[in-house]
Amino acid sequence: MAPRLETIVQHIGSLPTLPSVLLRVNDLVNNPKSSALQLSRVIMEDQALTVRLLRLVNSPFYGFPRRIATVTEALTILGFNQVRNLLLTVTVVDLLGAEETADFSPMRLWQHSVGTAVAGSLIAKRIGHEDREELFVAGLLHDVGKLVEFQVARKFFLQALQVVKVRDLLLRDAEQEVFGYSHDQVGRLLGEQWKLPVRLGEAIACHHRPDLAQAAKREAAIIHLADILSRALGLGSGGDDAVPPLSLEAWQRLRLPEASLAGLMKELEEQYEEAQGLLLQRAPTQPGSTEQLSHVS
């Protein structure tokens, strides 16, 4: 029998945790009394992270119109939340990377996730959402539940993929049959474990059921549509190759004109290439990456 949802949570404990730097950054960002100085000190303890943060904010993809030279500058210009989200962005792919297997390719899932991240950020821009970075991270993380299942209950996850193939179901429905729950629910639990902001956690948890969102109705609707656009264009693979139905409620909430879809999808394809290069093209596997885990304060 597949592990119960509660058991999966316990197993999440055996998954990589966020680097301690990120947990401390989280705490500081959530505390209104924190100062930029405190935050920058914590971030700069991790040299590699600092370098990657500055590389990202200065990349053409990020498109900030001038050079940001220091962490303090990033914090003052972009804001605390923004920097936290950027740190998450440069961390999670390495953290949850898994080896490729014949039946399932984590790399293709990351490609799909980067596509969803870019789409989320582009939709946010179109509708004038104030925090595009949050939607980028939400897109990047929306399917992490699948990686958790793959890592801690592989036999059952592969069984679900088999069901997808044989009976042509969407993976989410196959997961319901095999596990009794699906990756969006697992994603919610991981978000809680990582103490992600509520809105971010909900956007991940409700990307298939944006109607269930409470604090993050708009964000869940954005990621719901972003997932669809990323699949429509065949960017990577979410484990099934089909586009899920669009929630009418979510679509109406976004108030996007249908005529904007052409431009959105064109931009998505273009920016996807850049984002992919920036986030996914690294040394394929880094056996030494556990050093991040032992970095306990």
Next chain:
Amino acid sequence: MARVLLEDLKPGMSLGKPVYTLQGVLLIRGGEVLTERHLQMFRSWGIEEADVATGGAEQTETPEGGGEQAVPAGLLASAQAEIAHRFRHADADADPAMTEIRRQAALRLAQHKRLQQGPAPLPAQETA
């Protein structure tokens, strides 16, 4: 173009001209659509006003009209078939937004297929 005071600037407006700090450092490029974050930046940098693009409140959308005839019909048909399969669970006919997403996905796929075929084929020439 209209000069608008900070208190009247709203997310969703698009900038007619770039915005610079008092020290002359570029903050936001012209043409960007303003977000709440930009407005926060204005406040923290002491920017008091900005030029906003006027005439058609909507930002410029590129109408994708010419795409369809730019692709040979055979390629478009095969792309449409492939995309229709990808959309088999989506019930795209029921909903105009989904119909448009499917249409755009097929157009883009057809254009990629054409690019993959290499240099633009000369009419009535058999060599690939």
